[in-house]
């Protein structure tokens with residue numbers, strides 16, 4: 614297996630290093646990894662242990678990322694590795710995020726070549742499943758290689774990274790789906806081990822650099838599902854990133870360390886209506902019964918894109934505008 618020296622770290626005494634990739638700023642002794650489990654100190658050098666180590670592949674609909682306003686209905690080659698720098702008790706992908714899955718080495722060039730030859734219908738590469746940012750060096754180089762081959766780069770992420778590496782990555786990323794896991798620091802600390810403010814800053818940075826951004830919140834019953842808090846979160850998004858940022862409210866099912874029952878459908882509906890007071894596009898994920906995954910024009914209410922049980926149909930989209938009233942919509946197609 615190949616390893617790459619990590620970017621963004623500094624040596625400190627006794628062969629210890631401080632990793633500067635994410636806000637944890639782990640101090641790591643020789644032989645150990647940081648919180649993410651994949652950046653390891655070897656005798657005073659920090660190695661990116663998962664460089665090129667791919668654990669999971671699939672050709673997915675863009676909607677599955679979820680990205681509803683970025684090339685709707687298209688397919689994207691999706692790849693994941695292992696490791697994550699948050700420790701969400703409800704992690705829906707913990708076997709990759711916190712396990713030791715088998716991996717297969719691909720250089721950035723190999724990865725792009727394999728997308729072009731094996732999945733020519735894909736418009737690009739989505740780095741997803743585990744947390745892509747902890748494999749920062751591979752993500753950066755594979756995204757550059759993808760761009761050179763006219764492939765889009767999508768990153769599905771918890772958004773937990775320091776500003777300097779984020780700024781380096783942003784010009785290479787076409788679309789982000791960033792988790793905003795809740796809207797209080799208490800919730801972030803209790804359920805993820807991270808800091809809310811850094812994630813908020815990074816959502817704004819991504820948006821300000823012209824990246825297409827969608828946001829996802831997994832609703833945990835009794836923890837982050839208060840409609841007033843959802844409305845405050847949506848109001849913040851509208852004020853800082855624009856009313857047209859799509860927000861995906863996703864229904865929780867028991868996973869990893871959390872075994873409380875799934876989010877009630879009624880809670881999902883209440884959250885939907887609370888967010889919709891502030892934002893133009895709110896979608897419910899993992900709740901097909903509620904049928905809140907289609908896109909309608911916020912001005913004339915015309916159905917723009919219908920999504921039903923995995924089927925996506927473009928109904929009334931004229932480039933990036935409503936075909937009926939002409940309102941510009943935040944849809945990249």
Ligand code: SF4
Pocket residue numbers: 632633634635636637638639646647648649650651652698747
């Ligand atoms: S990327 Fe990993 S090692 Fe680096 S600071 Fe974050 S959790 Fe720690």
